Amino acid sequence: MDYIIGIIAFIFVLGIIILVHEGGHFYFARRVNILCREYAFGMGPILLKKKKGETLYSLRAFPIGGFCAIAGEEVEDDPFKNRESVKLDIKDGIIVGFYLEIENPKINYPVYKINSYDIFDAQETGNLYMEVFEGDQLKRYPVDSQAMIYERKIEFQIAPYNRTLNSKKKNARAMVMFGGPLMNFLLALVVFFIAGLIQGYVNYDSSVLDDITEGTPAYIAGLRDDDEIINLKSGTLVQDVAKWDDISVFMSDYQTLGGLDTITVTYLRDGEEKVASLIPVVYVYNGGFASDYTIVDKVVVGIVSTIDNNLSNNTEIKVGDQILEVEGTTVVSWGDVYHIFESYIGDSESDDENWINLKVLRDGEELVIKVKPFSKVLMEKQTTTSGEQIPAVKVAMGVSPTYKFSLLKSFAYSGQRTVSSFTAIIDTFDLLFNGDVGVQNLSGPVGIFSLTKDVATQGIAPILNLIGLLSVNIGLLNLLPIPALDGGRLVFLAYEAITKKKANQKVETVLITVTMLLLFGLMIYVTFGDILRLLGIRG
DSSP states (O other), X not given: OHHHHHHHHHHHHHHHHHXXXXXXXXXXXXXXXXXXXXXXXXXXXXXXXXXXXXXXXXXXXXXXXXXXXXXXSSOOOOTTTTOXXXXXXXXXXXXXXXXXXXXXXXXXXXXXEEEXXXXXXXXXXXXXXXXXXXXXXXXXXXXXXXXXXXXXXXXXXXXXXXXXXXXXXXXXXXXXXXXXXXXXXXXXXXXXXXXXXXXXEEOTTOOBXXXXXXXXXXXXXXXXXTOEEEEEEETTEEEEOSSHHHHHHHHHHHHHHXXXXXXXXXXXXXXXXXXXXXXXXXXXXXXXXXXXXXXXXXXXXXXXXXXXXXSXXXXXXXXXXXXXXXXXXXXXXXXXXXXXXXXXXXXXXXXXXXXXXXXXXXXXXXXEEEEBOOOHHHHXXXXXXXXXXXXXXXXXXXXOBOEEOOHHHHHHHHHHHHHHHHHHHHHHHHHHHTTSSOGGGOOOHHHHHHHHHHHHTTOHHHHHXXXXXXXXXXXXXXXXXOTTSHHHHHHHHHHHHHHSSOOOHHHXXXXXXXXXXXXXXXXXXXXXXXXXXXXXXXX
């Protein structure tokens, strides 16, 4: 069931992003009267199609892309090159259809021998024509500017020069190219705004609890929704609580002190004062494991999220391991583990220095194992799909605040999340160029599917946040100065603006084709890595 939900969510998420991106190209192309032959979602064979006006709207087999077939984006092929004859559909003395399968008896139109033609009209005279022989007689027929060409299983509309991309002014062409990324950025603003409206904002003026999840330390301790925390205590640390910030202050001081002892929570339920004791959970995010908070007097691992790659590795640690020592220092509480992993830097040129030695008790036997955490540089640039910073280590009671609706904050959230999505991508490039991560650590469609599957179970707002994040990713990546991408086309336009002459379209087409093949190769490589990670073969 999770995979079915994941597939539906994956198609929904990518579908919206792709349709909006290609819709941007389509909208700005139509505004300046450029012929758009096809507006497609997906790649590969056509599953469904519908022709409306000049454009074929199609759904293709593989939902990992899409395209808008804009006339003149590449060199227009001459359909009559090396052809001596053609079947013509002539109505009222005007050619409206060309049939290239002259041997097909099912095409009931006469065959004409071609003498000369111009269906492109590079000089924009408005005269499209074809001269043909009817027997020994030479005749010249005008060609409809929307005439169709029919090949075996293929049909397409002719594109006179004035209906192609290259015939338009530079600013119009720039908007057609920029239209896709622009719409991605606008989509991000919209979905982040809607996500803000749905999820609301923390009511910092209250210490009332909401959405206490079963199995968390707070739930196990007996806390429930609508309970109001009025005091927190752990050892000598005492904090009266009147608003949510007081809880945050207490947890910050609690982590700084480092003991991570039992927390006594005083709270109100239906006006009656109650007391609960809980052991918070310690999440070691940079190491991929967490504490077993049901065990009071031992430092026992309760959760392991297996990581195995060149950036991090925790394959030797197991659920149920009791940590006895870290780097030769005896462990008394999870506070000892917390501070060692929280202060971890990593990125040493000697890989041996990037590993942390742990002595653990497993099934009655003491073992020395190793964990390689994510480096400090990498963790500082990691965020959740909702834009929150992921710390190296976190201590949590499992309590959640109440939320309230705010239209104004939703607008602010929309802008902030869009900007933070930009910076997250820039941070990724920074990590790539500095060698902190490699191409093998990137994710493709399979990785996006895996992420979408996990997010889909969390509700509508997380899905919208993911759409916004991916939409900004696709918009910004498409602006990279690579010939096969929109950014590369904009570079060609900049060249034209500077030199006052157009780039050679055949050279441009070759560069686009070559870089497109390289990008497909990169996608295959990262997809292969995604599949291996999904199968648990490597991280």
